[in-house]
Amino acid sequence: MREVHRVTTVAMDTWVTVQVVSVEPPERVDAVARRALGWFAAVERACSRFEPDSEVMRLALQAGRPVQVSPLLLEVVAFALELARLTDGAFDPTVGGVLEQHGFDRSYRTGATSASGVGEGPASYRDVRVDRRTGSITLRRALVLDLGAVAKGLAIDLAAQELHAYHDFSVEAGGDLYVHGRNAAGESWHVGIQHPRAEGLIVRTIAVTDAAICTSGDYERRAPDGTPHILDARTGRSPTEEPLVSVSVLAPTALAADGLSTAAMLLGRERGLRLLEQHGVAGLLLLPDCTICTTPGEFGEPA
């Protein structure tokens, strides 16, 4: 008998839930689900800006020379730098210092500040070098990398890999998710896109499988001074040209969906849509007047 096995944890300042639809005994499924969730802790240990001894924060203190890093940090930084290059720096992972200055510097576990203070000068993604041959990263100046736009997506994908022995499962972390196979009813997974201004409402429902959907928005996380957490590194402010309220991206991987949704938020409507189309992913953009605009194709019917 197919049963839904569900395990939930807290990681990356949000709730993370794995669901597996399976006929296997609960203990078995739960053990694999827990191992999948373990990837969130691994990604956090490498990438969290809020833990002073995470790998990325230790890297921040070693500017000016190559530092050996884990494959995980190497890959996620390389991906973030490529995204920065493709958006001409509108998205820039070196925005960490600016985010610290806006007060995005608290550990969700303890409330303790993690502000390193090292990244206060101007920095850009061009100040970061990834060397795959030696497995090292060089920061050419003191800066703090913020991997918040990509780390969760990577963790979702890694958790999904861990669940690959199962056909029907989902991994959801704070509104970003990957679904595989079928839901408990034997259908494609039905994913609702949350209305960014009206809690509890869904602007669209899409039936998908073997795909990730990630949403970036100007809601949910704000600094004490009201600044949303998505900032243009070049200005230190929220994007003002053609501002968007939220961007949802449907992509084969959560890493791509996560990064591209944040990048599109920063680029605004026209350039954002173009970026998504260039990379062959579907996007749903919500404008300030609450109208919807999508890439051509597969983003479902109105809810």
Add this chain to the structure above:
Amino acid sequence: MAKHRMHRGLVALSAAAIAAVYAAGYLHTQAADASLASAERNAAVVAIAARPTLPPSPTPTLQPFAGRTRGDERRSPAGRGEDRRSSPSRASPPAPRLAAPTVVPTPSTSNPAPTTASYKDGTYTGSGQSRFGDVEVRVTIQSGRIAEVTITRATTRYPVSRIAALPGRVVARQSAQVDLVSGATYSALAFRTAVQQALVRAQ
């Protein structure tokens, strides 16, 4: 994932990155590093009643803390095939059952105690509420530092159960057939509040 398909640009890059990280067996190589701390680190537990049907219920049944678990042994990626094993089918529909406890990594040794004060040894509780869930935690302080954070009770809920007035021009209505909701990150504010409340008591 990106099996057997050609992808463009960042999607291809992301698939390669995931494969590289997974193949590197990062968890496995980290196991030695983590195993020392794992007893403390992987101590927090969430026990949430699994529901036999979807979509997620707005008010899941609460279940008490089910006991401390250790982190699962990590295996190398090469050993993973063994998970696929057939199981006997059940004679009768099972009752809703408890999900197995889930480990939550806790700050343990990596946690910086705020510089203001170290904490008094002991066990303290705290609770927090948010629209996405309520949580109660138990924080254990040893030698003035956080040794363990255990979630003793938790609810999570999707906010799809409430219907608000419709702003703007989006025609939106709740679908009964929604398995999951995608939206900008819900902060686990309740968790943070609960831990901080416990830490105040530990001062």
